[in-house]
Each structure stands twice: as structure tokens, then as C-alpha cells.
Amino acid sequence: MKESKTTGEILREKREKKGLLLRQVAAMLDIDTAILSKIERSERKASKEQIIKLAEILELDEEDLIVQFLSEKILYEIKDEELGSKALKVAEQKMKYNKSHKS
Amino acid sequence: MKESKTTGEILREKREKKGLLLRQVAAMLDIDTAILSKIERSERKASKEQIIKLAEILELDEEDLIVQFLSEKILYEIKDEELGSKALKVAEQKMKYNKSHKS
DNA sequence: TATGACTTGACGTTATTTGTCAAATATAAT
DNA sequence: ATTATATTTGACAAATAACGTCAAGTCATA
Helix, strand or coil, rough: CCCCCHHHHHHHHHHCCCCHEEEEEHHHCCCHHHHHHHHHHHCCCCCHHHHHHHHHHHCCCCHHHHHHHHHHHHHHCCCCCCCCHHHHHHHHHHHHHHHCCCC | CCCCCCCHHHHHHHHHHHHHHHHHHHHHCCCCHHHHHHEEECCCCCCCCHHHHHHHHHHHCHHHHHHHHHHHHHHHHCCCCHHHHHHHHHHHHHHHHHHCCCC
């Protein structure tokens, strides 16, 4: 399987590759540098709006970044749960079921 | 696929089958009747502790009920997301990856 | 040491969650 | 119909978590 990067790592790598400073990107997002720093180190979660802006600013594929972001959000919900893996599978089944039943 | 009941429906059906009143079960959970009513109608989410207590009170399999509860929590996170299905799959992959790498 | 980039933690504000309460609405028996 | 009991509804309050600012701290480098 391909390596597994956090959203924060993806953001930091791409920002550095583009030679942008935390300060600059944070300004574009209209938040304090401290928050962006924390987002990149996975100490805080970005909001969906921030993710979308970041994809644009850093020229990352928006869909990929959102999927990445959402999957992290999902895993966060079950991070301390023994039954997390089972719950994920059941969630997928329900998702399929609902799709096919247009509920 | 087998039918898909909500946690609330499961709780209500079993409570009624046992002939218990909202008032009685709510008292055992130490919450107001109104909340339990809302939980059973999926208007509010139960807490994990409440789910565990409910499994005991209603003699439901605890593991099944927790899985049910967690999967609902997961789906709640992505309910308005177009990319929810993709995110779920990615979350599962990451889960597997992390397991095999004992992170 | 001086400067610029980033990090850390204390703090306040806002949003969300979780609960209470009382009134409204069933449901059923007298 | 009236009474009694069960459930539902929505307005509100309290507790908790999320989100942000700020200032002081660290780290690297000139």
C-alpha cells in the first residue's frame, strides 16, 4: 500500500515546496500563524472551508485533499474505539444500502 | 442485505418488548424522559455511556449496539459530503495500514 | 547577538452538545 | 366527554468543545 501521510504533512510539504511562509498562507486564510502551524502538525483540525482554500493556495487537488481531510475526521471519531474497524465496515454497508434505496 | 434499523429504533422496539416506560428507563439512565424520547426517535444521539447502560437495561448485545452506535456516528460526520463514500474507503485503508504498522 | 520563522501555551469567545422544564399532544380507561 | 398516563415538542440553561488571538519561547542562521 502507498504511504500514509497526514493532511498536515501534505500541506506542509507542499507549502515548503512552493517556498511560502506560514505567515503568508495564514494571512490568505485570514487566521493566525499559530493555527496554521498547529494544523500542519496535526495538533488542530482545519475546517472544510480552510481545506478548500488551502487546496487552491497550494495548488493541491481539491477532491483528494477533501477525501484526505474527511477520512481523518472519520478516524478521529473512532480513534480510541476497539470496535472502530467493525463500525467502519458497518457504516460502509449502510452507505451502500441507503444509496441503493435512495433514502 | 439485511434491513437497516437505526439505534433509536432498536432501543424503542426492545424497550416496548420488555414493557418498560420511557420514564423508567430514563430514570435508570439518570436523564430526563424527553432526552430518551429524542434518542429513540434519532433526534439526538446517545452518549457511549448511555449506550452501554441501555444495552444492559434492555438486555441487548453490548458489542452489537456499540458498533451500531459508532457506525451512525461515522455516517453523521459525512452525511452532507459528496465524497463521503470515498472518504470511508480511505479511512478503512488507513485503519488497516496503521494496524499492520502498529502505530 | 540579532533577525526571521516557527512553536507553545494561556486565554477569551463562540458554537455545539447535553440537559431541564413545562406545555402540547396522543392514547386509553372510566 | 373527562380523567389519567405516556410521549413529544420546543424554549431555555449549563457544560463542553472548538476556534481564534496574543505574547513569550525555541530554533536556525547571518
